[in-house]
Amino acid sequence: MTLEAKKVSFSIYDQRILHDVSIQIKEKQFVGLIGPNGSGKSTLLKNMYRLLKPESGSVVLNEQDILKQSSKAIAKNLAVVSQETPVLFDFTVHDLVSMGRTPHKKLLELDQEKDFQIVKEALRQTGISHLEKRSFSSLSGGEKKRVMVARALAQQAQILILDEPTNHLDIQHQLQLMDLIQTLHLTVVAALHDLNIAAMYCDQIYVLQQGRIVCHGTPEEVLTPTVLQDVFGVFADIQIHPMTGKPYLTYVPEQFTKGVSQI
Template sequence: MTLEAKQLSFSIYDERILHEVSIQIKEKQLVGLIGPNGSGKSTLLKNMYRLLKPESGTVLLNEQDILKQSSKSIAKNLAVVSQETPVLFDFTVHDLVSMGRTPHKKLLELDQEQDFRIVADALLQTGISHLEKRSFSSLSGGEKKRVMVARALAQQAKVLILDEPTNHLDIQHQLQLMDLIQTLHLTVVAALHDLNIAAMYCDQIYVLQNGRIVCHGTPEEVLTPTLLREVFHVFADIQIHPLTGKPYLTYVPEQFAKKVNQS
């Protein structure tokens, strides 16, 4: 299943936030969305999962206009893990993850054996089985993020949208979560803050700056010293890691920038 944004534009109070943005996530690709704070990453994702409605342009889920599909149909195929965790009532972890099964059931239908098994698998995959009886409000920020990922897994969607999925996680759980997402072989688009995480896990990367796509391609093509200076205003040495074969960045203070430029 594929996901695509075509020529999306969006404004808030006459301020243009997105300028004819187009991105394409092919089936089973993990595509990263990077850019400075305020570049429009979250706004783009919210337009792509229908929380916001674009002024112009189209979002295609499996080549069908997402605005012409029912909410239930979309929920069966697309799951979202947002930056916020807006839970109005204090559910247990198990109950919250079980809500991922809602699109697959009729109104007022109770959970069946299959639903319980899928929820248990989602808890196990995300490493939070030991938390299933805990109240959601009692969890740390990182634990809450993993609960929301588990709910998305219980939803069994084929397309996953992640907005800063590694926020509030320590490095061990960042890597465990990204390893998990990579092994699911879903169609994934993720807004990422850590450029080394993006380099390590993404098949393709799109770079947003001031609401426009300024570059896209493989991590090797996109993550260059020139782009980092022009978009993120930082200096970095970029090498290919001998074990992963992926680019890795070492940030360098400005006073050493000449040495970076000469390398």
Template sequence: MVFVAKNLSFAVQQSEILKNVSVHIQEREFVGLIGPNGSGKSTLLKNMYRMLQPQDGEVFLFNENIYKQPAKEIAKQLAVVGQETPVLFEFTVKDLVAMGRTPHKRLMEVDTREDIAIVEQSMQQAGVLHLSERSFSSLSGGEKKRVIVARALAQQAKVMVLDEPTNHLDIQHQLQLMDLIQSLPITVIVALHDLNIAATYCDKIYVLKDGEIVAYGTPFEVLTPSLLQRVFGVHAEVSVHPVTKKPHIFYISEQFL
């Protein structure tokens, strides 16, 4: 296994947010994390990439406990695209994306030709090369998201964690971003709200509710009308998309039942 969380429990002021959660991700798997608001998706990811530390449980990246490894070594292997990425100083897009090269460099080492080429390629892949000289703070929410993805690409990590990466993006850029991530020869774990996007792109899906894993499997195994009713409280029909051959969910309003 490439990325493993074992029996994670996390609480804030006596309120349990994660309850004995385990996740196992194999090399180059594209794994989705879905669940209602407040189910624990973001908290689980933050525990897995060391922004939070669980009260119980362990996380292993390439068989190494991430809580016992230097942050720089973890950053060589693991890239993160969070929901919110505050930038406290004025940076151009190009300078911000170049920060993705930091784990691979010594203190005060200048960018090499290879670094510059990787940064440019990452911006091109994420569709932000034309913004390279713009100030990050001047960008729209969707543009900022794509710049942060470009920075993660510049890390050239073998594992990428993304928390709601399609937020703030229009439909075209949602699909372009998901196509890009799926095309990378890396392991991916991504929290998603859009269940049809999860169905289209994920190899496996974990379903969280009230801080616990309640289902795991392929999109066909997980995204069933009964589970959607039990976990999300919605009525739905699930069919096979004629083009993608993946599950496609049709939601049904209460007024039509």
């Protein structure tokens, strides 16, 4: 189960947001998109799950142009957790998570025992079983995020697109959520704000700047002092953590870096 963007360009009101962007997410890979605010991460993801249509280029899901596939076929293979949680009506948590079963059902088909069990497991996996009967509107921002992840799990898609999945979550729930996603062994592409989270969980990272891919590779290859300074405008000390074996970043305030060059 693969997902690929091929030379995708996209503009809004004659302003080019993406410039011939190509990324490839192989089966079972966890791929991260990082970059400053406004670099095009969310816009790229929206093109990849067909909320937006590329001005040029294409998005390929399982070797077929995503624009030539039905919405139901896409939903069986690809689930999305976006930054926003737009819910027009005040559903309960259970009802909202149950909507993840829709692509697998015929028109007006009622939920069966299998559906109830899948929803129950999705609630358990995301740690929100105790919220099952709560109104969605009564939840905190972090709780709402976990509900949307549970809905994606109930969808049972093999590709998961995440747009800033750890927003509004405290550090414990950030790590719990990312641990959960990693243990699901799905094909994942995620726009991430926290570079240490990206370093810890991603197999491959693509760095965007002003709508272009400036580099990509493993966390060790991408998260370098030069990239951090050139793309993000920050100085950082980068070490390999002795427990995780992954890079971790310690940011250094500019006042301490005057006259210091990074290689």
